[in-house]
Amino acid sequence: MMTNLFSVFDPTSSIFSLPLNWLSTFLGISFIPMLYWAMPSRWSLLWHKITMTLHGEFKTLLGPAHLGSTIMFISLFSLIVFNNFLGLLPYIFTSTSHLTMTLTLALPLWIAFMLFGWINHTQHMFAHLVPQGTPGALMPFMVLIETISNVIRPGTLAVRLAANMIAGHLLLTLLGNTGPSLPHTLVYLLIMSQILLLILEAAVAVIQSYVFAVLSTLYASEVS
Template sequence: MMANLFSVFDPTSSIMNMSLNWLSTFLGIFFVPMLYRAMPSRFSLMWYKLTSTLHSEFKTLLGNNNSSLTLTFIALFTLIVFNNFLGLLPYIFTSTSHLVMTLSLSLPLWIAFMLFGWINHTQHMFAHLVPQGTPSALMPFMVLIETISNVIRPGTLAVRLAANMIAGHLLLTLLGNTGPSLSTALLSLLILAQILLLVLESAVAVIQSYVFAVLSTLYASEVV
């Protein structure tokens, strides 16, 4: 039962054994040219306001000397939020619900942060393993705990995004499968519940994209 339930998230569309589902990851590119029209639209103004707000927040975390890095995290937020929203549409593969996609985003970033920090700020990275004011007897344990918490960061980023995206889709799928066996009155309640869940999933799509980008920015701020 569980294997069949989760199989709805597997990439299945293919031509000559080449998966086509992952092409949905790049569908967001087709929305970008709308931002460059001569006459500003409501969508372009809204997106400009959103990116300006994100730039201000990320610049506060990274510092004014590293403000150019905010473009990287705004691009990361854009990629994730487009894929999260596209996954809510019927028959479009949700790439962000798979660890292959989320780990591909978090792991290279974490490795880049670690290499940059250990090469350029070695003493700072060693000092970060022992919080200030730690008793001498607890220092070995704090080093171990801080090391483990640092190593699992890309995994927690990836699992958080994938789990939140797949949980809502599973709930929508489970409720939708009960529709044919319900009466008319219960079916109306089911449709209302599905609409409310879609609204909730839309909010989750934005929130999880923001959380992923902000946590990546916080991890970068520790090494730059």
Template sequence: MTNLFSTFDPSTSFNLSLNWLSTLLGIFLIPMSFWLIPNRYMFLWTKITMTLHKEFKTLIGNNSITGATLIFISLFSMIMFNNFLGLFPYIFTSTSHLALTLGLALPLWISFMIYGWFNHTMHMFAHLVPQGTPPVLMPFMVLIETISNIIRPGTLAVRLAANMIAGHLLLTLLGNTGSSLSFMLLNILLITQILLLMLESAVSIIQSYVFAVLSTLYSSEVN
């Protein structure tokens, strides 16, 4: 099991660990013409970002600051690029590590909390007690709501990292059995691996979308 999980270790054969540089690979993969001439790929990406902008704007609410959705669209783009890059062989999956996922979730959550408690203190206190709660249950509700608020960045980070690890681990486990299988079973394994890869591609998009949407919802609560 130690050898199996060592595939996720951020280490290389060199003395210097270069694996975290894979986080920036998405920038190098984008062709120069993308920035200069509008092509079909750019039209598609513009359509995606505009759809996300409209959805995030609805989630944040009318009181949001102009351009507030840009940070969440950028967050979605970055996570999705890294999720997809991790599906390529021999490329380090940075989003499967809590160092990156918690590094994204924690500063966002802290900034929301600081902004909310300083600018909308009474609104934040009102959030601790849901409407219609009996007076007897109020202390318990405050405790439960506080705990659920504190664990938010942790759940965001762990959800993304765990989903990335689970899929890659399953692909690695099945791939390691290939050398000992017969020709018929090898064909079945190849089909299974292709289907799993398709599933992982869908998970890459879904998890980046979930991360961005939940971050948007958390920010809407402090307005």
């Protein structure tokens, strides 16, 4: 029985105190048939087209200093988009709706970028704290503002993804729970609205994955 509205996001399924819901993070791999890797098909060609398009965009954003790093951000996009789409299926736990998952992706990336930048490009990192043309009297305030905006980046990445996943799922849950109490004439409208919301959630799943990966590449390009 659902004790409160947010319990739909609570990983309570367990065997021997092991939270099995988090296994849904790797569940997308099991949906890929073995023939996908053995011989080309329309699905494999479509996914290859998507990854090559992402590779071209990420390569432009990263610049020549990070050639070869695009595979990491394409893998990040793939992991998030798989989990977002799996969360739209019934009885599958959406791991990307939890800050535990999104912070695990955002925080190590941000720490790695900062360490790389401050160790290898210290002067550039200091110069980045003060925008060009800033008056001397405002420099201390600009350094403080830029430092705060830099520190909260992993939090904004994580919260943006988790909040968008939670918002759509909560709306679907709220509308779905009103179904048994509605007259038959309104049930059809409810079903149509749920279908439209599912289409919107599918678009949000792709867009949020793309935004997460693109912002990560932009943060990486700023440290060099």
